[in-house]
Amino acid sequence: MPFRYSAPPWWRQAVFYQIYLRSFADGNGDGVGDLAGLRARLPYLKALGVDALWVTPWYTSPMADGGYDICDHRAIDPLFGTTEEAESLLAEVHDAGLRVILDLVPNHCSKQHPWFRQAVSEGPGSPSRDRFWFRPGKGPDGSRPPNDWPSQFGGPAWTRLTEADGTPGPWYLHLFSHHQPDLNWNHPDIRADFAHTVRFWLERGADGFRVDAAPFPVKNPSLPDIAPHASPTQLPYRDQHQVHEIYRALRALTDSYPGSHFLIGEVNLPTPAQRARYVRTDELHCTFNFPYLASSWEAHKLRQIITDSLPADKDTPAQAAWVLSNHDTVRHLTRYGRDDSSFHMDGTFVDGPLDTNYRTGFARARAAILLTLALPGPAFLFQGEELGLPEVEDLPRAAVHDLAGKQPNTPAQGRDGCRVPLPWSEDTPPFGFTTNGTAWLPQPSSWHGLTAQRQEADPASMLRLYRSALAWRSCHMPSLPTTLRWVDLGTNVLAFARGAFLCLVNFGAHPIPLPRETQVHLTSSPLKERRLPQDASAWLTRSGYPAPPSLSHDGTKSS
Ligand code: NOJ
Numbered sequence: 051m052p053f054r055y056s057a058p059p060w061w062r063q064a065v066f067y068q069i070y071l072r073s074f075a076d077g078n079g080d081g082v083g084d085l086a087g088l089r090a091r092l093p094y095l096k097a098l099g100v101d102a103l104w105v106t107p108w109y110t111s112p113m114a115d116g117g118y119d120i121c122d123h124r125a126i127d128p129l130f131g132t133t134e135e136a137e138s139l140l141a142e143v144h145d146a147g148l149r150v151i152l153d154l155v156p157n158h159c160s161k162q163h164p165w166f167r168q169a170v171s172e173g174p175g176s177p178s179r180d181r182f183w184f185r186p187g188k189g190p191d192g193s194r195p196p197n198d199w200p201s202q203f204g205g206p207a208w209t210r211l212t213e214a215d216g217t218p219g220p221w222y223l224h225l226f227s228h229h230q231p232d233l234n235w236n237h238p239d240i241r242a243d244f245a246h247t248v249r250f251w252l253e254r255g256a257d258g259f260r261v262d263a264a265p266f267p268v269k270n271p272s273l274p275d276i277a278p279h280a281s282p283t284q285l286p287y288r289d290q291h292q293v294h295e296i297y298r299a300l301r302a303l304t305d306s307y308p309g310s311h312f313l314i315g316e317v318n319l320p321t322p323a324q325r326a327r328y329v330r331t332d333e334l335h336c337t338f339n340f341p342y343l344a345s346s347w348e349a350h351k352l353r354q355i356i357t358d359s360l361p362a363d364k365d366t367p368a369q370a371a372w373v374l375s376n377h378d379t380v381r382h383l384t385r386y387g388r389d390d391s392s393f394h395m396d397g398t399f400v401d402g403p404l405d406t407n408y409r410t411g412f413a414r415a416r417a418a419i420l421l422t423l424a425l426p427g428p429a430f431l432f433q434g435e436e437l438g439l440p441e442v443e444d445l446p447r448a449a450v451h452d453l454a455g456k457q458p459n460t461p462a463q464g465r466d467g468c469r470v471p472l473p474w475s476e477d478t479p480p481f482g483f484t485t486n487g488t489a490w491l492p493q494p495s496s497w498h499g500l501t502a503q504r505q506e507a508d509p510a511s512m513l514r515l516y517r518s519a520l521a522w523r524s525c526h527m528p529s530l531p532t533t534l535r536w537v538d539l540g541t542n543v544l545a546f547a548r549g550a551f552l553c554l555v556n557f558g559a560h561p562i563p564l565p566r567e568t569q570v571h572l573t574s575s576p577l578k579e580r581r582l583p584q585d586a587s588a589w590l591t592r593s594g595y596p597a598p599p600s601l602s603h604d605g606t607k608s609s
Pocket of ligand 1: 115118155226262263316377378
């Protein structure tokens with residue numbers, strides 16, 4: 051058989067940058083980020099050195115859940131721009147040599163979606179109700195929810211409908227907020243419409259998709275109560291076997307288009323075996339590595355998670371993308387400065403502003419990005435982490451938009467603390483985010499030192515560290531082995547080699563000497579006599595490796 055070399059797909063080692071559109075950059079002066087703002091900032095993203103963008107939902111929506119409540123998956127919300135602008139953006143991203151993936155939300159739509167409005171207006175018994183999960187309530191007057199399923203945002207996953215004539219009707223299922231009715235994937239319209247959406251965006255140049263809430267679209271059809279002794283890994287509304295048919299069909303559809311497309315799922319499930327089923331060869335390519343995101347800043351925990359995440363077979367790519375933060379989590383710089391630096395993925399959000407030590411968090415965030423970018427496989431950055439933005443923990447209650455902030459037992463700012471618009475320039479809010487004086491969420495005035503403009507000019511800034519790391523990675527890491535070998539430098543040090551390349555992270559209180567006969571390329575904090583301080587990391591190569599000019603901790607060439 052003739053030898054065939056097939057290059058690894060583009061996403062195998064790609065670094066993605068998550069654009070949370072409302073908060074990235076405003077181009078039309080209404081205080082909300084949009085397509086015009088994103089297009090204007092493409093040179094910034096190119097200079098940063100990422101390979102691809104993930105754009106969060108830009109579809110028409112009442113924005114009850116920041117756009118994850120969709121009315122039309124094939125139209126751009128006027129808040130963000132027009133379909134023509136989206137097409138231009140896709141072309142411009144490609145011209146810049148980058149790729150772009152879009153969000154797909156299969157589990158639910160908006161209460162304002164024409165299908166749901168039709169289901170409400172056509173009344174009991176109408177076939178239009180079969181696209182959703184309408185069920186009578188329990189009890190003689192139907193006043194109790196049909197089962198005990200909880201909404202991911204708290205409270206029951208059911209809301210009782212008021213019929214057009216004002217009488218109480220059946221209940222409808224919503225695993226997220228009551229603004230987001232769950233779609234019934236047994237209905238052929240749902241499958242056909244989803245495929246239509248996928249084709250629509252592939253034909254406009256999308257390079258792939260991020261699938262929202264991937265384990266949820268299929269339910270146990272008898273909608274049973276959660277058994278009192280059920281294992282937390284097996285729930286009747288999540289990770290049902292038939293859900294995989296959806297991803298097989300999605301994969302077959304994207305594979306039928308020319309080019310290489312990337313599918314990544316939001317698969318937040320408790321066991322590795324459950325998560326692995328979503329990345330079988332005919333399903334999604336990848337999931338997010340939420341255990342890595344959620345881990346506390348502790349060497350042994352991170353080592354275990356990394357070990358468990360790497361495939362045993364060296365030819366299989368990492369099946370989960372490394373990620374430290376996203377638009378649903380407390381920013382890692384803030385978490386890493388807390389006594390409990392883990393993130394609780396159960397939706398309760400860790401609240402602990404009082405114990406945050408920002409100096410520690412800042413050093414660890416710098417160390418963490420060098421660790422993350424040294425690992426084999428794709429990585430996702432969340433906008434603003436390259437500026438070292440902390441979580442905003444004191445948003446005035448009246449300013450909060452996130453519906454999660456309105457639930458009991460969640461911090462009042464919900465997830466808005468990580469969604470505060472980016473500071474680009476100037477010394478006072480809105481820091482160049484918008485031409486209008488007001489951004490949709492207030493930015494702390496203390497962010498004047500964190501603007502992109504300021505950090506570009508400061509060789510020791512977080513932004514310059516990210517740029518240096520991304521530049522070195524794209525130049526030198528593609529040729530490194532995709533397996534890693536742990537190097538034992540004591541329990542407080544996480545150290546691994548990929549061929550002649552070494553990554554070291556010091557978690558301990560004492561500076562550690564760097565291994566002899568190594569060349570230093572990048573460090574997250576300045577070295578003291580070739581010693582790596584606490585909460586710092588270093589990229590090294592063993593002598594003899596054909597090495598590039600070194601970059602010191604501040605990103606400037608040093609030899
Ligand atoms: C996950 C998204 O990341 C989150 O922002 C959203 O609220 C839920 N899915 C529901 O769509």
